[in-house]
Amino acid sequence: MTIEEIRDKIRTFLSKFIKNKEIDDDFDLFGSKLLNSMFAMQMVMFVEKEFKIKVENKDLKIDNFKSINALKSFVSGKL
Amino acid sequence: MKPIEERKIKCVVWDLDNTLWDGVLLEDKNVTLRQEALETIKTLDSRGILHSVASKNDFDTAMSKIEEFGLKEYFLYPKINWNPKSDSVLEITKLINIGIDTIAFIDDQPFERDEVSYALPDVLCIDSLDISKVPRLPEMMPRFITEDSKNRRHMYMADICRNKIENEFKGPQEEFLAGLNMVFTISKAKEEDLKRAEELTVRTHQLNTTGYTYSYEELDRFRKSDNHKLLIASLTDKYGSYGKIGLVLLECVENLYTIKLLLMSCRVMSRGVGSIMINHIRNMARKEGAVLRAIMVPSEVNRMMYVTYKFSHFTEIEESDSLVLFENDLTTVQDFPEYVDVKIVD
Numbered sequence: 001m002t003i004e005e006i007r008d009k010i011r012t013f014l015s016k017f018i019k020n021k022e023i024d025d026d027f028d029l030f031g032s033k034l035l036n037s038m039f040a041m042q043m044v045m046f047v048e049k050e051f052k053i054k055v056e057n058k059d060l061k062i063d064n065f066k067s068i069n070a071l072k073s074f075v076s077g078k079l
Numbered sequence: 080m081k082p083i084e085e086r087k088i089k090c091v092v093w094d095l096d097n098t099l100w101d102g103v104l105l106e107d108k109n110v111t112l113r114q115e116a117l118e119t120i121k122t123l124d125s126r127g128i129l130h131s132v133a134s135k136n137d138f139d140t141a142m143s144k145i146e147e148f149g150l151k152e153y154f155l156y157p158k159i160n161w162n163p164k165s166d167s168v169l170e171i172t173k174l175i176n177i178g179i180d181t182i183a184f185i186d187d188q189p190f191e192r193d194e195v196s197y198a199l200p201d202v203l204c205i206d207s208l209d210i211s212k213v214p215r216l217p218e219m220m221p222r223f224i225t226e227d228s229k230n231r232r233h234m235y236m237a238d239i240c241r242n243k244i245e246n247e248f249k250g251p252q253e254e255f256l257a258g259l260n261m262v263f264t265i266s267k268a269k270e271e272d273l274k275r276a277e278e279l280t281v282r283t284h285q286l287n288t289t290g291y292t293y294s295y296e297e298l299d300r301f302r303k304s305d306n307h308k309l310l311i312a313s314l315t316d317k318y319g320s321y322g323k324i325g326l327v328l329l330e331c332v333e334n335l336y337t338i339k340l341l342l343m344s345c346r347v348m349s350r351g352v353g354s355i356m357i358n359h360i361r362n363m364a365r366k367e368g369a370v371l372r373a374i375m376v377p378s379e380v381n382r383m384m385y386v387t388y389k390f391s392h393f394t395e396i397e398e399s400d401s402l403v404l405f406e407n408d409l410t411t412v413q414d415f416p417e418y419v420d421v422k423i424v425d
Contacts, residue, residue: 030390037286037387038349044386057377057403060389 001079006051007072013046014068025068040065047071053078088128088203088218089177089282092168093120094186095134095141095159098207104136104144112148115211120153122214126221127228129175129235132157133167133184155235164191165198175235176345178284178380183218185210222281223274223295227322237318238346256350257418259316263352265359266424268309268326273298275323276311279342286343286353288384289376293328293340306332312356314347321347325356336364338373341384351416353384357391358413359423371407372396 007025014023017039043065044055053075064074093116096103102110120130130153134141138159145151156174158167164186172179180201186192187207196204203218213219221228241259268276273295280292293301301307312325324344330337338360343353364371373393377385385403393405415421 037351037353037383040386040390041383044382057385057389057395060386062390065390 001051003072003076006075006079007068009050010068010071010075013043013050017042023068025072027067029066030062043071047075051075051079086180086203086218087221087281088183088216089181090129090131090155090171090175091120091123091183091185091213092131092133092171093154094164094184094188094191094207095132095136095145097187098185098210099132099150100144100148104141110144112150113210116207117148117150119210119213120150123219124153124232125229126219126224127231128219128221129155129232131155131171131175132159133164133171134159135161135164152236153232155232155239163194163198165195168195168199168202176285176348183213185213221278223278225275225278227275228278230320230322234320234322234346237321241316241318253418256416259318259418261314261316261350261419262422263312263314263355263419264422264424265310265312265325265356268298268302268311270299270302272311272323273302276309276326279323279326279344280340283342283344284378285345285380286348286384287381288341288388289339289374290378290381291340291376301328306330310356310359312343312352314350314352325352327356327360329360331369334367334369336360336367336369336371338371341373348383350419352419353387354391355415355419355421357387358415359421361392361407361409361413364407365409365412371409373405373407375403375405376401377403 044060047053048055059074063070065071093099099116100110100112104110124130132154136159141159142151142157145154156171158171160167168182168184172182179199183203183205184192184195185205185207192204192206195202205213276298277293277295284290298309302309308329308331310327310329311323313323314321321344324347326340326342327338328340330339341356361371373388375385375388388405392408392411394408395403396406397404
């Protein structure tokens with residue numbers, strides 16, 4: 001899978017949550033806001049299912065999930 | 080499966096023909112409601128046990144009959160179709176968001192009970208001949224009946240209403256949440272909250288960091304102890320109250336705060352309120368200059384709490400086979416989300 005394909009899949013997934021708004025690849029998904037546990041969990045499950053990788057406890061860090069770019073690097077590092 | 084004495088049923092799924100009523104609806108429009116079924120439904124409902132339907136029937140015909148009997152408001156997510164009943168039972172379980180071992184299924188036909196038992200061995204299957212005995216089963220006896228348990232069905236109905244609107248709403252989720260006018264109240268648990276607090280420790284598995292259950296008496300001791308804080312949270316929105324939906328047990332010894340238990344009712348999973356509770360505790364610890372730690376007992380079902388802790392500035396400092404100890408980095412200060420009005424009551 002190319003890095004562009006990974007990015008597109010992440011974008012498609014996020015478009016279900018972030019509507020009516022253009023976001024760039026560095027857009028901070030959590031920002032200063034508190035996360036919603038359900039959204040966080042949905043992101044983890046999406047990554048595991050879509051890319052068939054296991055997200056270990058040590059991988060559960062905001063830094064790996066905070067933006068499209070962060071998630072893209074995390075996934076490509078795991079593949 | 081849990082030992083019998085511990086197992087508690089949260090939802091009873093009813094067959095219709097020759098179970099809820101005598102007769103087969105598609106053959107006879109004038110079926111009669113079975114009085115013992117009606118009484119069982121009302122008794123269990125008053126104890127906070129929910130009801131649903133899994134029937135092979137025509138949906139519209141069966142629903143209008145249920146409505147005619149005045150029972151429509153009792154059944155959450157009725158599944159009336161021609162699919163295997165195990166599918167219907169499983170769907171109901173997922174929609175209500177409870178464990179499969181908290182479901183009972185009542186049907187007059189051995190074939191249907193066997194089919195459900197085979198596919199879902201943890202479901203308690205009951206012959207409809209035994210309906211009148213159902214309220215006396217130990218599995219149908221909650222330890223306490225609280226204000227929240229009596230209103231449980233209404234709270235779930237309000238959820239269905241909210242979810243329907245949420246699914247139809249096209250804007251960003253935050254706008255939807257902002258439109259709910261949510262008020263989240265955190266207060267010290269009072270004596271009258273303890274039954275509900277115990278009930279929460281027993282009923283909540285998915286959004287529970289340790290799964291420790293505490294008795295009324297233990298909780299009462301924590302409430303009075305100088306070394307503990309027992310906090311309870313409630314949530315309301317424009318559709319009504321969700322009741323008391325969160326509980327935190329915090330041990331405070333000198334400058335070390337340890338979260339022994341953090342739990343949230345599954346009904347508020349998508350409302351971002353677990354993080355509000357953690358944020359409040361972080362603010363408390365920061366103000367007191369304390370170190371904040373949390374104990375987590377990971378299980379097959381509570382991974383979401385692990386994720387919540389990890390995304391709320393907690394990091395593992397010790398790990399053993401069954402237990403993880405986290406410590407919080409309190410440096411990042413976060414505001415409460417704008418879509419919730421957070422009230423702290425001392």
